[in-house]
Amino acid sequence: MKLYRVAALIQRHLYLYQRSLPRMTEVFFWPLIDLLLWGFVTLYLQRFQTNLPKFVTFFLGALILWDILYRAQQGISVSFLEEVWSKNLLNLFVTPMHPSEFLAALISISVLKLLTAGLASAFLAWLFYSFNLFVLGVSLIPFVFNLALMGWAIGIITMASILLYGQEAEVMAWGLAFLVQPISAVFYPVSVMPAWVRPIAWMIPSSHVFEGMRAVVETGAFPLEELIKATLLNLIYLSLAISFFYRNLRIVKDRGLLLRSGTE
DSSP states (O other): OOHHHHHHHHHHHHHHHHHOHHHHHHHHHHHHHHHHHHHHHHHHHHTOSSOOTTHHHHHHHHHHHHHHHHHHHHHHHHHHHHHHHTTOHHHHHTSSOOHHHHHHHHHHHHHHHHHHHHHHHHHHHHHHHOOOGGGGGGGHHHHHHHHHHHHHHHHHHHHHHHHHHOGGGGHHHHHHHHHSGGGTTSSSOGGGSOTTTHHHHTTSHHHHHHHHHHHHHHHOOOOHHHHHHHHHHHHHHHHHHHHHHHHHHHHHHHHTOHHHHHHO
16 A cells, blocks of 8 residues: 555546535535534424424324425426436537426426325334324415425526536535525424524525414414415526526526536
């Protein structure tokens, strides 16, 4: 074993991190997300010295619903990456296919994956934990749809970023959704968060969804206000995401970067 060869390879990888913000971000990303998420969960649990009311419904329901958002995002991001990995991106965009048709296809794939994964998760939760997700009733449907909308918006932003910045931005496909998880009130209410974080949390559609879910479990009333806020925010973010995709696609075409994006 020659130490200088080991040192050379180490130096080579350090150079990669020095020149790549996405790679450097990943080093700090997961520890920070875990600290924030489980720190807020701990604060929430500390409120209940004896029994947490409806513990299973809160946490298993939140876990399954969050997975719906994540799968919706992955359905778009990973499907797009499949085209990049197979070097098929250039072939697609030199055809008469319109970008809207491309987006429609990816969203359709996302829906199929979402239905498969969601039903499987709900069945396993019932089988292993006797938890019936559908106890939330018909109010579940519009909230699930809103989670899917937010997942699609994140997926389109991820896809547009990879299109412009290349495959070094692939880390966004696996981590961007988790970036907003600590402030999405998935496992704990917004009231647990620091006062300066709460206005940011209320700007996230999923925060209204999960607050609405807890309201249904606790009171049985339909949280119409939370649904309206989540829907309006999702429509805004989805419109911005689609505009971001069209903008990046135009830039990539004008600069001749499509070949790079599809063959790296």
